[in-house]
Amino acid sequence: MRKVYLDNGSTSFPKAPGVxxxxxxFITEVGCNISRGGYEAAYDLSEVVYETRSMLCRLFGFADEKYVVFTPSVTYGLNFVIKGLLKPGDHVIISAMEHxxxxxxxxxxxxxxxxxSVVAASREGELDMEAFEAAFARNTRLVVMxxxxxxxxxxxxxxxxGKICAEKGVYFALDAAQSAGILEIDFKKFNLSALCLTGHKGLLGPQGIGALLLTxxxxxELTxxxxxxxxxxxxxxxxxxxMPDKLEAGTLNLPGIIGLNAALKYxxxxxxxxxxxxEKQLAQLFIDEMDKLPDIRVTGVRDWGRRVGTVSLDFAAIDNAEVAYELDAGYGIMTRCGLHCAPLAHQSLGTYPAGTVRFAFxxxxxxxxxLYAARAVREICGR
Ligand SMILES: Cc1ncc(COP(=O)(O)O)c(C=O)c1O
Structure with a gap:
């Protein structure tokens, strides 16, 4: 059976050419470590690692390579900020769309x-800006979104x-897991304090490597x-x-950094x-096809100025898990069903606890x- 991979929200596949x-x-011909060996291969490798930090700076409008920290993934970067900053008595604001x-x-x-504080989002996943502004308190130290x-x-x-956080003097950390490599992100323009990245999704690199860019x-302030x-x-x-040594304990994932380097070049x-x-062209084509079918809700906003190409469907007449199973078993189409590690988001969208079937192009x-995926959905729905 043919295989069609539509689970790029989980991890991108295939990876960028050259990764x-x-x-x-690197593994077969180089293999050494950096910062720990006094020989030429180690110095050359340090330059590639530095070049990778520079490319991240260029892509995200960031000024200083020293403040680019390599992490295993965005999850680690987020933990480094959240747990490294907040102390008893502090207040953090997050959105009701968080992973x-x-x-x-x-x-x-x-x-x-x-x-x-968890700030509410609409049924289409938009942040309630009035509630967001009202959530700030005297002890608010951080917004993570x-x-x-x-x-x-x-x-x-x-x-x-970011503008509101800057006015209030509160740190702002952005989880760019689903936008980096896809949307324009400018560290300065967004008034970010931290940009948390993962290498294996839109950046088209391997799993196990991410980065944290910090002011x-x-x-x-981070412990x-x-x-x-x-x-x-x-x-x-x-x-x-x-920096970056303060936040880079242990041997770096050098094969991962080398892979990310190649992906960033692409x-x-x-x-x-x-x-x-x-992604927009493919997702819109799919949405148009889904709109022709009854009893399917396409979640999220429709305006392409305010969305990316991830499409989650809620089937009214069939169990969502059954649809995902049929897509895989009958058509070789790989999607992801359920709560996508984001129960808060599903509560906001009104799709909790059943979840949705996610097509991430x-x-x-x-x-x-x-069109093959659209035909498969049509047939599974009996149309
Ligand atoms: C919005 C968001 N944040 C964080 C993560 C966690 O990514 P990772 O597993 O690479 O740390 C994901 C992964 O799906 C995500 O979509």
Whole structure:
């Protein structure tokens, strides 16, 4: 049976051209570590790692490579900010569209006396801006918000949120898991304090590598969540105060960084606007086909200025899990059904607890695959 991968919201596949080759070359031909060996191969490798930090700076309008921290994924970057900053008595604001990568670390701090406000979102996933402004309190230290919903694709207005945070003097961390590599993100324009990234989704790199971009002000306030060797200031029994070492304990995922480096070259060459245009064209074609069918709700906003190409469907007449099973078993179409690690978002969208069937189109999908998926849904619905 043919296979059609429509689960790019979970992880992109295939990866950008050159990623696999670069990683294989590193493992078979280079293989050494950085910051820990005094030989040429280690110095050359340090330059590639630095180049990768520079490319992230360029892509996100960020100024200083020293404040680009490599992490295993966005989940780690979010934890580094949330758990590294907040102390008992502090207050954090999140949206009701968050992934558990934001919701769970915040929830876990409640026991330690951190207050958490969850700002409501509409049935289409838009943040209630009035409620957001009203949520600020004297002890608010941090706002954490996802840029694009991993459930329905709705984009939250990061620029407007960043402006309010700047006016109130509150740190703003953006979870760009679903938007990096797809939408334009400008660290300065959005007034960000932290940009949390994962390499394996829209950035088209491998799993296991992400990055955290931080302002010097926020970096100075964070307590490292992980302590260990950095290959620097080894006489100290505490983490170095300088960046990025302060937040990069342990050996870096070098094969991952090499893969991300190749992926970023592809994203830079292709351009996020072209990548987004392709996803938009495919997703709109699918939405148009779904709109012709009865008893299917396409969740999220429709306006392409405020959404990405992730399409989540709620079937009124058939069990959503049954649809996802039939798509896989009968047609080889890979989607993701359920709550997508985002119960808050599903509560906002009115799709909790059953969840939705998510079709996440990627840069390598074709119109023919979209029409094949639409035909499969039509047949499963008995039309
Ligand atoms: C919005 C959002 N945040 C965070 C994550 C967590 O990503 P990772 O597993 O790469 O840490 C995801 C993954 O699906 C996501 O969609």
């Amino acid at each position: 696999a080759e670069a990683m294989a070359h 558990n990568a934001v919701a769970r670390p915040c929830e876990s701090l409640k026991e330690a006396g951190v207050e958490v 996802s840029h694009a919903s991993n459930v329905c694709g709705t984009v939250l207005d990061a620029e407007a949120v 010097p002000e926020l970096a100075a 490292p969540v992980i302590d260990g060797g950095t290959g620097s200031a080894s006489h100290l029994l505490t983490m170095p105060e300088f 994203v830079e060459k292709t351009g996020t606007a072209a990548i987004f245009a392709k 990627g840069h390598c999908n074709t119109e023919e695959e979209v």
